[in-house]
Amino acid sequence: MRKPDLSQVRWRKSSLSGDGPSCVEMAFAGNDVAVRDTKNRDGGTLVFPRTEWTIFINGIKNGHYDNPV
Structure with missing residues (x-):
């Protein structure tokens, strides 16, 4: 599994989360999307194509x- 360089990405969190620390952030990294927990930014990052x-x-929007079952 390849790991994209995340050192220069711009992390974003939903404007709906306000100033609260309990949310996730995402960043575009080339052809990947990285996701991390704002409460533990050094705790690991999930990366998805x-x-x-x-x-x-699109599934969320639809x-x-x-x-959930």
Whole structure:
């Protein structure tokens, strides 16, 4: 598994999270999307191909995760 260089990425968090520390941040890193916990930024980062991230976000927008089993 390759690990993208995250040293120069711009981390973003949802404007809906306000100033609270309990959320996740994401960053675009080339063809990947990195995700980390704002409470523990050094605790690890999940990296997804941008195509998978897009499918996930579209699933959220379309309500596919509204009623988890």
